Amino acid sequence: MTKRSVQNISTIPDEGIDKGAQRLTPDQVSRVIRRHLEEEGGARLKVYTETCVHCGLCSDACHFYLSHDHDPKFSPAGKVKQTLDKIIRKKGRVSIDFIKKTAEIAFTECNLCRRCVMYCPFGIDVAYLMLFLRRICHKLGVVPQYIQDTAHSHAATMNQMWVKDDEWIDTLHWQEDEARDEIPDLRIPLEKQGADIFYSVIGPEPKFRAQMIYQAAVIMNAAGMDWTMPATPGWDNSDMCMYTGDEEMVARLKKVHFETAMRLKTKRIVMGECGHAYRSVHDVGNRHLGWKMSPLPVMHAIEFYYELFKDRKLKVNQKYDAPVTLHDPCNVVRGGGLHEMARYVINETCSRFVEMHPNREHNYCCGAGGGVINCGPPYTNKRVVSNRVKADQLADAKARGAKTIIAPCHNCFGGLEDIVKHYGLGMEIKFLGDVIYECMDKE
Amino acid sequence: MNHSQWDWNVGKKAIADLSQWQNAFEWVEEPYASPDGEMLAAIVKTGDSEFSVCENGGLWENYFDKIWYLRFGPDNSTVALVSQDSMWTVAVGGQPWENRYDFVWDTRFSKNGKHIIVAAVSENKYFAVTDGAAWEQAYSFLTNLTVSDDGNNTAAVVQSIPFNSGDIFKFQQGCYTAAVNGETWDNNFLNVWEMNFSPDGRHLAAEARRTLFDYTIVVDGRPWDNNFSSVWKPQFNPADGSVTAPVREPGGWALARNGEIIWDERFLQLWHHQYSADGKNIAAIVAPEYGQRTIAVNGKPWSLTFNNLVTDLVISPDGNRVACSARAARKWLIAADGKRWDETFDMAWAPVFSPDSRHIAAKVEKNGRFFIFIDGKPLKIDFTAAWAPVFSPDSDKLLVKGIGGENEGQYCRYVFKLSALLV
Ligand code: SF4
Ligand code: SF4
Numbered sequence: 001m002t003k004r005s006v007q008n009i010s011t012i013p014d015e016g017i018d019k020g021a022q023r024l025t026p027d028q029v030s031r032v033i034r035r036h037l038e039e040e041g042g043a044r045l046k047v048y049t050e051t052c053v054h055c056g057l058c059s060d061a062c063h064f065y066l067s068h069d070h071d072p073k074f075s076p077a078g079k080v081k082q083t084l085d086k087i088i089r090k091k092g093r094v095s096i097d098f099i100k101k102t103a104e105i106a107f108t109e110c111n112l113c114r115r116c117v118m119y120c121p122f123g124i125d126v127a128y129l130m131l132f133l134r135r136i137c138h139k140l141g142v143v144p145q146y147i148q149d150t151a152h153s154h155a156a157t158m159n160q161m162w163v164k165d166d167e168w169i170d171t172l173h174w175q176e177d178e179a180r181d182e183i184p185d186l187r188i189p190l191e192k193q194g195a196d197i198f199y200s201v202i203g204p205e206p207k208f209r210a211q212m213i214y215q216a217a218v219i220m221n222a223a224g225m226d227w228t229m230p231a232t233p234g235w236d237n238s239d240m241c242m243y244t245g246d247e248e249m250v251a252r253l254k255k256v257h258f259e260t261a262m263r264l265k266t267k268r269i270v271m272g273e274c275g276h277a278y279r280s281v282h283d284v285g286n287r288h289l290g291w292k293m294s295p296l297p298v299m300h301a302i303e304f305y306y307e308l309f310k311d312r313k314l315k316v317n318q319k320y321d322a323p324v325t326l327h328d329p330c331n332v333v334r335g336g337g338l339h340e341m342a343r344y345v346i347n348e349t350c351s352r353f354v355e356m357h358p359n360r361e362h363n364y365c366c367g368a369g370g371g372v373i374n375c376g377p378p379y380t381n382k383r384v385v386s387n388r389v390k391a392d393q394l395a396d397a398k399a400r401g402a403k404t405i406i407a408p409c410h411n412c413f414g415g416l417e418d419i420v421k422h423y424g425l426g427m428e429i430k431f432l433g434d435v436i437y438e439c440m441d442k443e
Numbered sequence: 444m445n446h447s448q449w450d451w452n453v454g455k456k457a458i459a460d461l462s463q464w465q466n467a468f469e470w471v472e473e474p475y476a477s478p479d480g481e482m483l484a485a486i487v488k489t490g491d492s493e494f495s496v497c498e499n500g501g502l503w504e505n506y507f508d509k510i511w512y513l514r515f516g517p518d519n520s521t522v523a524l525v526s527q528d529s530m531w532t533v534a535v536g537g538q539p540w541e542n543r544y545d546f547v548w549d550t551r552f553s554k555n556g557k558h559i560i561v562a563a564v565s566e567n568k569y570f571a572v573t574d575g576a577a578w579e580q581a582y583s584f585l586t587n588l589t590v591s592d593d594g595n596n597t598a599a600v601v602q603s604i605p606f607n608s609g610d611i612f613k614f615q616q617g618c619y620t621a622a623v624n625g626e627t628w629d630n631n632f633l634n635v636w637e638m639n640f641s642p643d644g645r646h647l648a649a650e651a652r653r654t655l656f657d658y659t660i661v662v663d664g665r666p667w668d669n670n671f672s673s674v675w676k677p678q679f680n681p682a683d684g685s686v687t688a689p690v691r692e693p694g695g696w697a698l699a700r701n702g703e704i705i706w707d708e709r710f711l712q713l714w715h716h717q718y719s720a721d722g723k724n725i726a727a728i729v730a731p732e733y734g735q736r737t738i739a740v741n742g743k744p745w746s747l748t749f750n751n752l753v754t755d756l757v758i759s760p761d762g763n764r765v766a767c768s769a770r771a772a773r774k775w776l777i778a779a780d781g782k783r784w785d786e787t788f789d790m791a792w793a794p795v796f797s798p799d800s801r802h803i804a805a806k807v808e809k810n811g812r813f814f815i816f817i818d819g820k821p822l823k824i825d826f827t828a829a830w831a832p833v834f835s836p837d838s839d840k841l842l843v844k845g846i847g848g849e850n851e852g853q854y855c856r857y858v859f860k861l862s863a864l865l866v
Pocket of ligand 2: 122
């Protein structure tokens, strides 16, 4: 059992929320909320809020609730009760302090992981309700500073990390140069019109994890793929605006992403290992643009690796030997059903696999998703303390032999790093691409 | 560009043998064909960290440490971004510009190909460069390089006011604007995105965001009176110079002129509107219902819709016909005037109208081979690589450019008489 934290995690100072709230008047709060309820509070909101019978069956699904010793404040229905229920009952006439608290709950006490939906007899989607609240906060200008800054970066640069147009291209040149030391004829083909694949990544890859682009290039090269990357904005598939409630920017970001694929005339987009970006292209951004599905085929890295192994395009020299466990990312497993494909790839590349429990669509969220990790350092402690069950789950896998955690999602990777460190679990974390790169035949 | 100077004699010309290049060089990157089809060029590796461009079998006289973004200009010149000793510039036909920069990208051409424009950075300052001459002003950030048709005017989105990392409130006061030929507009905005010059290059219209929630169109620095919950790229009417843009209203997307809605119809999506040359007709890509895309002409959507996407909207020279490529039921196709060609493809490129507006040709891909279709029927030749077909100025002939039509690796240009193709 991992150690329990008794830390007080009541309201945390955040300039985005505090200063944002200072600009508000009570009148403005009720006006903006009332208008929002009229314009966007449709049937779905009504059904969800009116159907909940407060049975509490969703509580045990939520890692916040479980990690806070079954404190009802952290149960899915409890979070709705403290926030949205009051807003609707009072028709938006709530205080500015109430909005601040609502922002903290909606942005940092729910990962939008949708685990609770599976346990609610009525299928009430609490994540949808928390997103509804986040959109209200966005319209009131009360959003945690770090994630709002990320949304600004998306708006200014079309990527999450303020990466300038030339820095992106320069990073690809740099990674191509590095990789040529290992594979002399390797290319990262830029702007190759008509290639089969547009390989897209999230902003943090060129900024902090450029070696992942290197690894992807080595994989593409060994598998003989016809691929390209754009030299224009539109390369970033990520979408923090989806989590700040800025739906207009979500549409703008996905437009430039899909239209980059159309301009390059690629037949499909293959995404790196990111969960929220998958949700954004498959489920959210496409709908904001009036598409039921993504307009072009989009594959998550898990599906792509699966295809490469299934088609025998990649060979493994020696399997990864340390026992591994798999963290099923919410957005690609509960949201996308890619869990068996991930296991297939692990089976192809690793000699020993230890399931964590629960797993697949029942896996606990990493605690970082839904933009929570993007709310930044003020909430890091709260985030890891609020996911003690994840630490317990990992410790159990470790007790059964697992040494390496495979996390095929950037947010999960970051969130698990913090959990492993905080709870002193001493486990290594890897992307699937790391493992494939280590084991594959690169010729 | 005036295509009348090109060789329009019917027949085939074998121009280059790519397989020979592949034997001669350590590697050959994807080749490009010139607009007139007379040249084939590719970046080749000639030695250790040494690159050049092979044009019709001959090498540029200069070698570079790195070369990328090789393209042909409209005047058939080969243009690439090149680096020597870690400094970058543009090379035209192998001759680098005298001035060099820390980095250059986003090559643009004037319509006649006489001017070449790139975005550039030196010592962390960003600017545009035309034919080797840089803007006098430079900025800490630059994106969305935009060029007038004649290439004499350039614009870009720039950061005009500095803000510290994480200062979200300063950002929300508006720290970006457009710079035209280096000079910024007087007004700042949260964001400025896609822009367009008027046909004469004297005016610039842009998408902008004034607050986190208020979007509008800005023309020469002055925002429209009305705000919207979103907008897409504006266009100038070539006849009267007025500016139109898709705007999002509570009932859906609509087309607005100078801030006022001009189409009665509302759509779930509306973008990429385009004017006919006489300014009388406007065509746009629209979503008449959720999950469906089509073309609307003057607000009236085609009854034919596509469930994946519509792109490459093209208006005929006479302004009366509209064509596009589209994806439906996971297959690509070409459609024109509300009807689709029968065949479906793995990929379809932008359709091309004949100058007399009577015919449409397009490059398409099926089962790994490239074909040229005209008015829905394939030419009897297919390729391992091909380029967009070009009609002769008299609409009588079709220029086709492809590799591997008859001999593997051989690049040829073919001129066909339309009357022979359309029997
Ligand atoms: S979506 Fe996840 S984090 Fe949010 S309330 Fe439900 S279970 Fe908890
Ligand atoms: S399980 Fe469903 S009905 Fe029961 S409390 Fe949770 S949200 Fe409400």
